[in-house]
Amino acid sequence: MKQVQNIALVVAVIFLFGVVFLNVAAPVQDAQASDTAAFYKAKCVACHGQKAEKKFDPALTEEQQIEAIMKGKKVEKPPHMPSYGDKGLTAEQAKALLEHMKQIRGTQ
Numbered sequence: 001m002k003q004v005q006n007i008a009l010v011v012a013v014i015f016l017f018g019v020v021f022l023n024v025a026a027p028v029q030d031a032q033a034s035d036t037a038a039f040y041k042a043k044c045v046a047c048h049g050q051k052a053e054k055k056f057d058p059a060l061t062e063e064q065q066i067e068a069i070m071k072g073k074k075v076e077k078p079p080h081m082p083s084y085g086d087k088g089l090t091a092e093q094a095k096a097l098l099e100h101m102k103q104i105r106g107t108q
Contacts, residue, residue, distance in 0.1 A: 034093065036100040044101070047079060052105040055081075062098065069094040 040048075048054050055075070060068075070091060072083030084094065 036093075036096050039093075039097060040100055040104075043084075044097075047081075048101070050104075052101040056101060056105065058102075058105070062095075065098050066091060066094045069097060
């Protein structure tokens with residue numbers, strides 16, 4: 001009986017480790033990057049605001065803005081822009097996110 005309990009405990013630990021590992025291994029996926037509105041709300045709104053009114057420079061070219069999303073950007077006063085390319089975001093998803101930000105900002 002003790003051996004069955006030990007096996008059950010090991011299986012439960014392995015299962016929980018797998019759940020935790022999968023959630024940590026795919027941080028971009030918790031807010032699906034394909035759903036730009038949800039991704040923006042989950043990852044961006046804290047620094048950029050509800051209407052992308054903060055820390056968003058529309059004077060930058062689209063390429064520069066996508067590069068900032070993909071590679072991150074150090075700014076004078078933290079928090080710095082994180083590198084979402086390192087977290088699994090694709091260039092196409094970054095472009096869609098940028099378009100979403102322009103739309104909610106009203107600068108299409």
